Amino acid sequence: METFNEHDGVRVDRRTALKWVLAAAAAMQLPKPTFADSMVKSGYGKDPDILKIYKADSLWPLTLSKSQRATATVLSDVIIPADAESPAASAVGVVDFIDEWISSPYPDSVRDKPVVLEGLAWIDAESQRRFKKDFAGLSESQRAAICDDISAANPKPELATAAAFFKRYRSLTAGGFYTTPVGMKDLRYVGNVALTSFDGPPVEVLKKLGLA
Amino acid sequence: MPLIDTAGLQKEYDVIVVGSGAAGGQTAYTLTLDGAKVLMLEAGRNYVPELETAMFQTPDQAPLRGASTLDKEFGFYDATVDGGWQIPGEPYSSASEEKERKFWWWRARMLGGRTNHWGRISLRNGPYDFKPHSRDGLGFDWPISYEDVAPYYDKVEMLIGVHGDNNGLENTPDSPDGCLLPSPKPRASELLIQKHAKKTGVPVIAIHRAVLTKPLDYKRNAALLHPGNPRAQQLAADGMRSRAPCFWATPCGRGCSIKANYQSTTVHLPPAMASGNLDILANAMVREVEMGKNGRATGVVFIDKTTGKELRAKARIIVLAASACETVRILLNSKSAQFPQGLANSSGNVGKYLMDTVGASVSGQIPALENMPAHNEDGAGGEHVYAPWWLYKEQKAGKLDFARGYHIEIGAGRDMPSFGAAAGLANFTGGYGKKLKEDMRRYYGSFISLVCRGEMIPNEDSYCEIDPQSKDKYGIPALRFHWKWSKHEERQAVHSHKAFTEVIENMGGRVTSKQDLLPGGFIIHEVGGAIMGADPKKSVVNQWGQSWDVKNLFVTDGAPFPSNADKNPTLTIMALAWRSADYMLAAMKRREL
Numbered sequence: 001m002e003t004f005n006e007h008d009g010v011r012v013d014r015r016t017a018l019k020w021v022l023a024a025a026a027a028m029q030l031p032k033p034t035f036a037d038s039m040v041k042s043g044y045g046k047d048p049d050i051l052k053i054y055k056a057d058s059l060w061p062l063t064l065s066k067s068q069r070a071t072a073t074v075l076s077d078v079i080i081p082a083d084a085e086s087p088a089a090s091a092v093g094v095v096d097f098i099d100e101w102i103s104s105p106y107p108d109s110v111r112d113k114p115v116v117l118e119g120l121a122w123i124d125a126e127s128q129r130r131f132k133k134d135f136a137g138l139s140e141s142q143r144a145a146i147c148d149d150i151s152a153a154n155p156k157p158e159l160a161t162a163a164a165f166f167k168r169y170r171s172l173t174a175g176g177f178y179t180t181p182v183g184m185k186d187l188r189y190v191g192n193v194a195l196t197s198f199d200g201p202p203v204e205v206l207k208k209l210g211l212a
Numbered sequence: 213m214p215l216i217d218t219a220g221l222q223k224e225y226d227v228i229v230v231g232s233g234a235a236g237g238q239t240a241y242t243l244t245l246d247g248a249k250v251l252m253l254e255a256g257r258n259y260v261p262e263l264e265t266a267m268f269q270t271p272d273q274a275p276l277r278g279a280s281t282l283d284k285e286f287g288f289y290d291a292t293v294d295g296g297w298q299i300p301g302e303p304y305s306s307a308s309e310e311k312e313r314k315f316w317w318w319r320a321r322m323l324g325g326r327t328n329h330w331g332r333i334s335l336r337n338g339p340y341d342f343k344p345h346s347r348d349g350l351g352f353d354w355p356i357s358y359e360d361v362a363p364y365y366d367k368v369e370m371l372i373g374v375h376g377d378n379n380g381l382e383n384t385p386d387s388p389d390g391c392l393l394p395s396p397k398p399r400a401s402e403l404l405i406q407k408h409a410k411k412t413g414v415p416v417i418a419i420h421r422a423v424l425t426k427p428l429d430y431k432r433n434a435a436l437l438h439p440g441n442p443r444a445q446q447l448a449a450d451g452m453r454s455r456a457p458c459f460w461a462t463p464c465g466r467g468c469s470i471k472a473n474y475q476s477t478t479v480h481l482p483p484a485m486a487s488g489n490l491d492i493l494a495n496a497m498v499r500e501v502e503m504g505k506n507g508r509a510t511g512v513v514f515i516d517k518t519t520g521k522e523l524r525a526k527a528r529i530i531v532l533a534a535s536a537c538e539t540v541r542i543l544l545n546s547k548s549a550q551f552p553q554g555l556a557n558s559s560g561n562v563g564k565y566l567m568d569t570v571g572a573s574v575s576g577q578i579p580a581l582e583n584m585p586a587h588n589e590d591g592a593g594g595e596h597v598y599a600p601w602w603l604y605k606e607q608k609a610g611k612l613d614f615a616r617g618y619h620i621e622i623g624a625g626r627d628m629p630s631f632g633a634a635a636g637l638a639n640f641t642g643g644y645g646k647k648l649k650e651d652m653r654r655y656y657g658s659f660i661s662l663v664c665r666g667e668m669i670p671n672e673d674s675y676c677e678i679d680p681q682s683k684d685k686y687g688i689p690a691l692r693f694h695w696k697w698s699k700h701e702e703r704q705a706v707h708s709h710k711a712f713t714e715v716i717e718n719m720g721g722r723v724t725s726k727q728d729l730l731p732g733g734f735i736i737h738e739v740g741g742a743i744m745g746a747d748p749k750k751s752v753v754n755q756w757g758q759s760w761d762v763k764n765l766f767v768t769d770g771a772p773f774p775s776n777a778d779k780n781p782t783l784t785i786m787a788l789a790w791r792s793a794d795y796m797l798a799a800m801k802r803r804e805l
Contacts, residue, residue: 039282174638175631179271191590194459200397
């Protein structure tokens with residue numbers, strides 16, 4: 001496929017056109033003044049720089065202490081461990097993300113922050129109660145004993161709060177993991193690349209669906 | 213895009229256009245390519261899609277994995293600047309505290325307005341949609357018919373580029389040859405829905421969206437759009453040639469730096485600017501239209517947001533294209549001794565008959581779509597198929613308990629995983645560990661959503677007015693909304709749930725969630741408030757969008773819509789804006805205006 005350059009009418013391919021776009025973006029200053037503040041105190045506002053690549057601590061001071069981080073890391077990796085296809089959650093920055101998430105000023109974060117902090121404290125206390133060690137120091141089977149209880153379809157009533165924490169922590173872990181290139185690859189998402197044509201589903205897919 | 217600052221304002225223009233979105237963009241395009249000198253005032257900042265569109269960014273490069281927040285309601289990478297349902301310092305209110313009687317007003321304070329992020333769905337109203345009262349006795353007929361608007365639908369499709377098929381279905385107009393671009397092939401999940409929807413008579417066909425599936429035929433289209441005007445042909449052709457066709461990646465809601473989809477900023481404004489006839493002033497928040505002693509509008513008063521100063525601009529014709537509710541606000545705030553109820557309001561109907569679209573949905577999980585081999589389904593950055601309203605005969609035979617219809621939009625496919633989708637999928641699978649990872653692979657891409665987008669009938673209880681208590685940070689009185697759905701909309705949503713559940717079950721799937729009728733304003737298809745009609749006592753503007761009371765005042769956004777068909781309003785806004793602008797040009801040539 002070919003297209004045209006607006007400046008001189010020379011035919012260029014799309015890859016070249018894209019390069020120009022990227023080069024222009026790098027070379028030129030973006031429109032400056034912004035007028036709408038954030039809807040929340042210290043939020044990123046209604047006109048953030050969307051081309052910047054943000055890190056977990058780019059916008060807000062992080063929350064987790066060293067020991068909370070250790071527990072969070074192990075729990076994230078229990079939820080999403082390494083397997084033949086992809087690494088564990090913490091290897092792609094999921095703990096950093098969870099720390100960022102609970103540190104932001106937006107309502108979902110404000111709601112989740114005590115859930116996560118109290119949940120991490122609970123899981124260490126529960127580990128001490130059952131096995132006399134913090135969660136990070138437990139064996140795989142000891143960790144499973146606790147996680148099985150709080151991830152059960154119908155957890156015991158006294159575990160309701162811990163189960164709610166686990167559910168939320170799992171969704172944060174999965175949301176953090178599968179939105180990275182590594183996680184996307186694990187899900188067999190193969191898009192986000194420029195193509196010259198869109199050919200519809202491959203024959204093997206149509207066959208599987210009985211549509212071929 | 214080079215813009216002027218306040219020092220660059222000319223003493224007088226032929227036309228002032230307030231707003232730079234679909235309506236303002238089309239109005240300015242048509243006027244300037246025919247030689248009129250136009251000043252466009254945009255309340256938001258300049259916005260340059262080529263330079264500030266996050267095309268290939270992944271969520272892990274954004275704060276909070278790109279999740280939606282109160283600052284970016286549609287997610288971090290959504291192409292909305294200084295906008296959303298709430299903007300700091302720009303309040304509005306609802307008269308009722310009841311949840312279902314509140315109205316949500318989405319604004320975008322940026323050049324190009326909401327066209328930068330919109331869904332690009334570009335459906336023509338059909339013949340019935342212009343004469344709804346004649347068919348069922350409800351609401352209002354338009355003072356024009358499909359035949360009046362059809363040539364302008366043709367023009368807009370050829371200018372902006374719309375892909376789609378012609379299917380010859382009832383009240384779902386075909387386009388003449390040469391108007392539409394080829395449809396993208398349906399995705400696997402879309403084909404599966406198509407196959408099973410047929411069992412209950414639901415026709416799933418190619419959607420029409422404003423995305424270039426191939427380059428526009430710039431020579432042919434420009435010649436057809438601007439006969440006898442070589443300069444306009446050249447400008448239109450240059451604009452078309454600057455756009456690359458879709459490269460089948462990245463969601464359209466982020467905007468498009470290669471200009472493959474329609475945004476006012478990439479399609480309407482560049483040729484208008486290149487004509488040399490358009491001045492654009494950004495950060496200009498219009499407060500009111502000023503009147504002269506002769507009963508004609510003389511110009512507008514606006515706040516320069518960069519300095520906070522009150523300034524004026526003058527023109528022979530004033531066009532409000534600020535979005536339906538903002539246009540109403542400007543009219544109602546333009547009070548004078550001559551017009552104590554606000555401008556153009558001798559009918560008392562300014563602000564009345566505000567409409568949105570009926571929104572409801574059902575989602576389901578489809579086992580047949582589990583464990584699909586990896587393949588790229590990004591496609592044209594939105595759905596490739598939809599189902600138009602299909603029960604005209606049943607409705608006519610009195611078999612349905614509501615008037616008017618809905619179309620079905622379809623969410624399906626192996627989209628780039630978002631934070632919300634991945635988090636939700638983990639809740640669906642439950643468990644943890646290696647089993648969770650296997651389940652995530654198994655179920656990703658196996659969900660579909662069937663979405664109702666239905667017609668709302670105008671009613672006396674849905675309107676907006678000036679709030680006597682509230683002003684924005686520029687000192688401009690704010691709007692207060694009144695809202696009420698009727699039985700028709702409520703029953704439509706219920707009907708859609710039943711129909712969608714049948715489709716999902718016929719696919720061998722099970723329903724995982726249902727969304728009841730959403731609040732007013734949620735679908736962001738608000739129209740009405742300055743409706744057009746044949747009778748000056750009952751309408752605000754005539755068929756040209758021209759105020760009955762003030763001959764040189766026009767409205768070209770959605771405010772003149774006297775009905776809100778299930779078809780998304782943007783294409784019709786553009787067609788009518790072109791038609792209005794042609795009328796203005798002719799009237800100026802006749803020296804009437």
